[in-house]
Amino acid sequence: MSDRLMVKAEGVHKNFGRVEVLKGIDLEVRPGEVMCVIGPSGSGKSTFLRCINHLEKVNAGKLWVDGELVGYRQKGDKLYELRDHEVAQKRREIGMVFQKFNLFPHMTALENVMEAPIQVKKEPRGEVRERAAELLRQVGLSDKAGNYPAQLSGGQQQRVAIARALAMKPKLMLFDEPTSALDPELVGDVLGVMRQLADEGMTMVVVTHEMGFAREVGDSLVFMDGGVVVEQGTPREVITDPQHERTKAFLAKVL
Numbered sequence: 504m505s506d507r508l509m510v511k512a513e514g515v516h517k518n519f520g521r522v523e524v525l526k527g528i529d530l531e532v533r534p535g536e537v538m539c540v541i542g543p544s545g546s547g548k549s550t551f552l553r554c555i556n557h558l559e560k561v562n563a564g565k566l567w568v569d570g571e572l573v574g575y576r577q578k579g580d581k582l583y584e585l586r587d588h589e590v591a592q593k594r595r596e597i598g599m600v601f602q603k604f605n606l607f608p609h610m611t612a613l614e615n616v617m618e619a620p621i622q623v624k625k626e627p628r629g630e631v632r633e634r635a636a637e638l639l640r641q642v643g644l645s646d647k648a649g650n651y652p653a654q655l656s657g658g659q660q661q662r663v664a665i666a667r668a669l670a671m672k673p674k675l676m677l678f679d680e681p682t683s684a685l686d687p688e689l690v691g692d693v694l695g696v697m698r699q700l701a702d703e704g705m706t707m708v709v710v711t712h713e714m715g716f717a718r719e720v721g722d723s724l725v726f727m728d729g730g731v732v733v734e735q736g737t738p739r740e741v742i743t744d745p746q747h748e749r750t751k752a753f754l755a756k757v758l
């Protein structure tokens with residue numbers, strides 16, 4: 504097995520003003536791994552994802568994505584902080600799906616998926632159109648390609664958002680509670696698309712309270728509380744045999 508890691512966090516700290524939100528996170532995500540992250544509101548889960556995706560700067564500790572230190576570029580033995588355009592470039596390699604899908608309202612589903620590869624990567628329109636149509640097919644929305652977001656259900660919009668992230672050919676996908684804004688009957692379709700993505704070998708970090716998904720699809724499960732990783736293991740280990748009182752108390756609420 505390769506030693507390559509897709510994400511490595513070593514003592515990651517993040518504060519907002521005087522409030523320390525991440526208090527030393529150590530984590531490793533291997534290529535192809537699906538890591539699910541659970542924990543109470545305010546425990547720092549979103550902040551951790553946002554640090555991986557350059558949306559927040561780490562205050563102390565180190566964070567690598569695919570072997571590269573997030574926020575820096577190495578030249579010889581010197582480290583240089585990335586400039587804005589370099590950060591933008593790095594962010595393109597990571598797909599992120601949020602709770603709210605934020606599609607462009609004036610563009611159809613197909614146009615939403617095509618937008619970034621054309622505008623940001625300057626890829627040829629014909630190629631992008633073909634790929635976008637194929638991605639919409641993969642998320643089960645071929646027949647909705649011409650619909651505007653307002654003409655789609657929340658679950659359909661979220662599947663377009665996933666296709667939109669995939670259109671940039673990311674090497675890592677981050678999901679921040681992707682189903683928590685959806686009506687219960689729409690959750691299954693979105694989780695189905697994520698499951699398919701996992702089966703295809705995509706590396707994924709998924710903040711979710713969908714314990715069925717974590718149990719069935721996750722390779723690892725991390726319980727965060729108060730800005731630290733309290734417990735991690737396989738989903739089976741953490742769910743059926745939690746070691747910490749805080750994990751037990753949390754699981755009692757969500758299971």
Ligand SMILES: Nc1ncnc2c1ncn2[C@@H]1O[C@H](COP(=O)(O)OP(=O)(O)OP(=O)(O)O)[C@@H](O)[C@H]1O
Binds near residue numbers: 544546547549550
């Ligand atoms: N930009 C910010 N400025 C100030 N405080 C922030 C900022 N972003 C997050 N926080 C605070 O950091 C803490 C952790 O927030 P975060 O969203 O990471 O938690 P979470 O575990 O994802 O919670 P939830 O499940 O509710 O989304 C919260 O107390 C939040 O108010």
